[in-house]
Amino acid sequence: MNNAISLAKAYEKYFKIGAAVSVNNIDSYRDLLIRHFNSITPENDMKYSATEPEEGKFTFDNADKVVAAARDMGIKVRAHAPVWHNQTGEWMYKDGDKPAPPELVYERIDRHTKALCERYNKDVYAWDVVNEAVIDEQAKDQIGDSDTYRFSEYFKLCREGFIEAAFRSMDKYSPDAQLFYNDYSECDPTKRARIIRLIRTLQDKGCRIDGFGMQQHYFAKPDYDELKRSIEEYAALGLRLHITELDVNLMATVEHGAQRLKPGDPGFEEYIREVMSPTPEKLAEIENIYIRLFEIYRSYSDVIDCVTTWGVADDYTWLDYFGMKKDRPRIKQYPLLFNVDRSPKACVKTLIEAAE
Numbered sequence: 001m002n003n004a005i006s007l008a009k010a011y012e013k014y015f016k017i018g019a020a021v022s023v024n025n026i027d028s029y030r031d032l033l034i035r036h037f038n039s040i041t042p043e044n045d046m047k048y049s050a051t052e053p054e055e056g057k058f059t060f061d062n063a064d065k066v067v068a069a070a071r072d073m074g075i076k077v078r079a080h081a082p083v084w085h086n087q088t089g090e091w092m093y094k095d096g097d098k099p100a101p102p103e104l105v106y107e108r109i110d111r112h113t114k115a116l117c118e119r120y121n122k123d124v125y126a127w128d129v130v131n132e133a134v135i136d137e138q139a140k141d142q143i144g145d146s147d148t149y150r151f152s153e154y155f156k157l158c159r160e161g162f163i164e165a166a167f168r169s170m171d172k173y174s175p176d177a178q179l180f181y182n183d184y185s186e187c188d189p190t191k192r193a194r195i196i197r198l199i200r201t202l203q204d205k206g207c208r209i210d211g212f213g214m215q216q217h218y219f220a221k222p223d224y225d226e227l228k229r230s231i232e233e234y235a236a237l238g239l240r241l242h243i244t245e246l247d248v249n250l251m252a253t254v255e256h257g258a259q260r261l262k263p264g265d266p267g268f269e270e271y272i273r274e275v276m277s278p279t280p281e282k283l284a285e286i287e288n289i290y291i292r293l294f295e296i297y298r299s300y301s302d303v304i305d306c307v308t309t310w311g312v313a314d315d316y317t318w319l320d321y322f323g324m325k326k327d328r329p330r331i332k333q334y335p336l337l338f339n340v341d342r343s344p345k346a347c348v349k350t351l352i353e354a355a356e
């Protein structure tokens with residue numbers, strides 16, 4: 001493929017093309033990012049655990065490096081996921097030995113948001129303000145008394161008030177950036193109805209929410225009709241849409257669905273054999289899925305502003321480690337648009353040609 005051809009340039013008239021990066025890889029991906037991408041998401045470096053591991057102890061070194069590298073490349077940042085039930089220190093939920101009252105949690109969110117925004121506002125065009133606050137069957141250990149919300153530490157302390165508090169603070173300190181709610185399994189009809197309920201609740205309270213982030217992690221062949229229905233239903237809320245964490249992998253070829261099998265589970269060995277063999281057919285299917293997905297995204301470019309892959313090239317993907325115990329061998333996955341050697345997959349050319 002002609003190296004001068006760029007995915008981001010080809011898609012300028014449709015939407016931005018983004019990638020998740022980290023402080024450990026952003027420099028090494030520099031050429032690829034400059035050529036093919038025009039949006040950057042820090043995969044982990046802006047989360048609470050990275051930026052405020054202890055109360056009041058701000059550690060912005062890694063986020064600073066990512067943002068500085070992005071600025072140097074002339075790429076704006078899609079900032080990701082401060083208020084989330086994961087990767088957040090226990091201090092958030094405690095008041096000494098006691099559980100923190102909601103007001104204290106809101107105060108902490110507000111102070112953190114202020115610090116983040118004052119530091120990064122110039123470089124950030126959109127925030128995933130709250131991540132994954134809705135309940136679903138995958139979050140079995142976090143099912144509580146709500147048919148909408150995940151029974152997270154935040155929710156136990158504040159009910160859904162923490163979501164509003166996070167959006168209010170972000171609006172106050174980052175008036176010019178777009179504010180998103182972000183979630184996974186967003187095309188599953190049951191979960192979609194819950195997400196819509198969450199968004200409507202915020203809107204009814206007069207909270208600014210500009211968009212919904214559709215994560216789009218695919219563990220099995222997408223249901224394209226549900227994808228289209230979801231885009232339409234979310235857009236009908238008056239929101240802009242970003243595809244925020246797109247990747248397509250082979251894991252669920254044995255067990256269809258997002259639930260991972262664990263060592264010891266019935267069928268685990270068969271599952272491992274299956275996912276360990278990335279046959280040419282399976283790899284080609286991943287590329288075909290990308291082509292079909294982008295066709296759909298393009299057809300909704302009036303509401304979709306950005307499509308971000310969760311990683312840059314197959315040499316590094318979180319999926320190699322997902323759902324596996326630490327002592328198990330890594331199961332290499334190939335879920336992105338660029339190969340392990342960082343060359344574009346054949347489908348990149350197809351995607352570029354389809355955009356012209």
Ligand code: GLA
Pocket residue numbers: 043080081131184215245318
């Ligand atoms: C979720 C989060 C991301 C990331 C992935 C796994 O989708 O939104 O920030 O942690 O899980 O990498």
